[in-house]
Amino acid sequence: MKPRVGHIQFLNCLPLYYGLVKSHALLDIELIKGNPTELNNLLINGKLDISPISSIEYARNYKSLMLFPDFTVSSDKEVKSIILLSRYPLDRLPGKKIALTSTSATSHVLLKLIFNAYNIKPEYFVAPPEPEKMLSESDACLLIGDVALKYYLNGKSMYVYDLGYEWNKLTGHKMVYAVWAINKDFAINKKELCKYVFDLFKKSMDYSMDHLQEISDYAERWEPFSSNSMMEYFRSLHFGFEEEYQKGLLFFYNKAAEIGELSYIPELEFFDIYQDIKR
Amino acid sequence: MKPRVGHIQFLNCLPLYYGLVKSHALLDIELIKGNPTELNNLLINGKLDISPISSIEYARNYKSLMLFPDFTVSSDKEVKSIILLSRYPLDRLPGKKIALTSTSATSHVLLKLIFNAYNIKPEYFVAPPEPEKMLSESDACLLIGDVALKYYLNGKSMYVYDLGYEWNKLTGHKMVYAVWAINKDFAINKKELCKYVFDLFKKSMDYSMDHLQEISDYAERWEPFSSNSMMEYFRSLHFGFEEEYQKGLLFFYNKAAEIGELSYIPELEFFDIYQDIKR
Numbered sequence: 001m002k003p004r005v006g007h008i009q010f011l012n013c014l015p016l017y018y019g020l021v022k023s024h025a026l027l028d029i030e031l032i033k034g035n036p037t038e039l040n041n042l043l044i045n046g047k048l049d050i051s052p053i054s055s056i057e058y059a060r061n062y063k064s065l066m067l068f069p070d071f072t073v074s075s076d077k078e079v080k081s082i083i084l085l086s087r088y089p090l091d092r093l094p095g096k097k098i099a100l101t102s103t104s105a106t107s108h109v110l111l112k113l114i115f116n117a118y119n120i121k122p123e124y125f126v127a128p129p130e131p132e133k134m135l136s137e138s139d140a141c142l143l144i145g146d147v148a149l150k151y152y153l154n155g156k157s158m159y160v161y162d163l164g165y166e167w168n169k170l171t172g173h174k175m176v177y178a179v180w181a182i183n184k185d186f187a188i189n190k191k192e193l194c195k196y197v198f199d200l201f202k203k204s205m206d207y208s209m210d211h212l213q214e215i216s217d218y219a220e221r222w223e224p225f226s227s228n229s230m231m232e233y234f235r236s237l238h239f240g241f242e243e244e245y246q247k248g249l250l251f252f253y254n255k256a257a258e259i260g261e262l263s264y265i266p267e268l269e270f271f272d273i274y275q276d277i278k279r
Numbered sequence: 280m281k282p283r284v285g286h287i288q289f290l291n292c293l294p295l296y297y298g299l300v301k302s303h304a305l306l307d308i309e310l311i312k313g314n315p316t317e318l319n320n321l322l323i324n325g326k327l328d329i330s331p332i333s334s335i336e337y338a339r340n341y342k343s344l345m346l347f348p349d350f351t352v353s354s355d356k357e358v359k360s361i362i363l364l365s366r367y368p369l370d371r372l373p374g375k376k377i378a379l380t381s382t383s384a385t386s387h388v389l390l391k392l393i394f395n396a397y398n399i400k401p402e403y404f405v406a407p408p409e410p411e412k413m414l415s416e417s418d419a420c421l422l423i424g425d426v427a428l429k430y431y432l433n434g435k436s437m438y439v440y441d442l443g444y445e446w447n448k449l450t451g452h453k454m455v456y457a458v459w460a461i462n463k464d465f466a467i468n469k470k471e472l473c474k475y476v477f478d479l480f481k482k483s484m485d486y487s488m489d490h491l492q493e494i495s496d497y498a499e500r501w502e503p504f505s506s507n508s509m510m511e512y513f514r515s516l517h518f519g520f521e522e523e524y525q526k527g528l529l530f531f532y533n534k535a536a537e538i539g540e541l542s543y544i545p546e547l548e549f550f551d552i553y554q555d556i557k558r
Binding site for chain 1: 301303305306307497
């Protein structure tokens with residue numbers, strides 16, 4: 001059976017997808033698309049073999065997972081597509097109602113940590129990612145993905161806070177929003193396929209990093225964003241998992257544990273791509 | 280927005296998929312995979328713009344649809360993946376219980392017509408496509424797709440009736456199991472995109488018809504079928520919609536109406552690919 005691989009259906013993962021299409025990889029993996037919450041559930045319930053997973057959910061389910069090396073959705077500072085859209089400036093938000101998008105997990109915790117640092121204690125509720133509906137029942141809403149990017153780029157009538165930027169301003173750390181993980185059973189029993197998918201991903205991502213202008217032009221054809229803004233968006237994102245990003249993630253886990261969002265801080269256990277794998 | 284295009288996740292549609300991957304078409308259409316029943320529902324409920332649809336369901340919903348020209352899943356005689364798997368020979372089935380796969384619509388009617396011709400009047404019930412479970416509560420089961428093909432090729436311990444073969448033997452007609460249809464609103468308002476998808480499909484299918492051996496070899500890598508049996512399978516299928524197939528389909532509709540499975544026999548209303556479409 002082909003490896004069942006999750007894919008975040010947001011523009012932040014378009015570079016990976018673009019490379020996978022260009023290399024014909026979709027013949028050799030079964031790609032299942034969804035939003036982060038949907039993919040989290042599918043991976044945790046064993047319906048996916050390899051998938052992006054919200055970084056906070058990896059930590060909550062680390063026992064049944066192994067990290068797929070080298071791939072994340074991260075940012076150094078600005079992320080542009082994880083935002084708080086607010087009627088009020090931050091300092092006037094204490095005690096207000098905040099709607100959290102149901103499509104995300106990491107950003108819920110990230111927002112709580114940022115609010116915590118400013119001693120803001122609002123009331124939260126989770127809702128589908130429909131900003132107008134969310135704001136009819138709240139004073140600010142947390143959005144991720146393409147709908148967030150749209151408000152980030154065009155939202156002039158409200159306050160827009162970029163959570164990646166705010167986090168870095170507060171802590172100096174880089175932030176890892178999603179990691180890729182392998183179901184541990186699959187990682188143990190299907191080493192060869194893990195390596196195979198890793199190589200497909202690597203090749204695809206290398207291709208895409210060399211063709212970001214082409215991908216931005218392509219995105220403009222189908223999406224409500226200009227090629228220029230797509231290019232800037234891709235440049236603000238980071239897809240690797242270098243030491244600085246690992247450090248940032250562990251820092252985030254520590255802070256999440258402090259506010260009770262994590263009961264245990266796992267080590268980052270990576271699948272060893274270079275182990276001796278029999279074919 | 281990219282056109283939302285349905286795709287039957289059975290090996291009978293692998294040639295089309297293979298061509299779509301090879302031509303990078305998956306960058307320009309949003310492909311939604313499912314079994315025929317799932318796709319029927321998505322198309323009829325407006326969640327897909329263009330999709331394969333069971334031929335009987337096209338007739339039942341013709342008012343809101345237009346046919347996408349030149350593409351079907353059909354057979355002249357043998358189809359190999361629409362079978363009745365039975366403990367008894369046909370002439371010993373009257374009065375028995377028959378389980379019908381929940382993934383199909385056309386084949387339910389086709390089986391009833393074949394039984395009718397032989398004056399066989401069993402009791403039917405619909406069940407998920409799990410042959411062992413189906414046969415624990417019935418004497419024969421109707422299967423389609425890859426699971427049917429598996430029994431067609433390997434099922435030695437039971438009677439296997441190929442419904443395409445049986446239908447042709449009875450009527451002399453070719454049989455069209457699925458057509459591709461466009462949501463009428465989309466066909467009227469997005470003519471350019473319809474033509475665009477048609478051209479992608481045409482190019483993909485032309486590529487695949489020239490590379491059936493390569494596709495059969497590829498299928499052997501991931502599927503429990505040999506390259507040879509895949510090649511023979513692809514050759515028994517027919518993907519065009521020539522006059523003889525249209526005639527066969529209308530004959531089937533007439534027969535379906537006679538047993539009350541259709542209340543009206545629609546004309547075959549095709550989207551005109553060659554109309555003057557402004558770009």
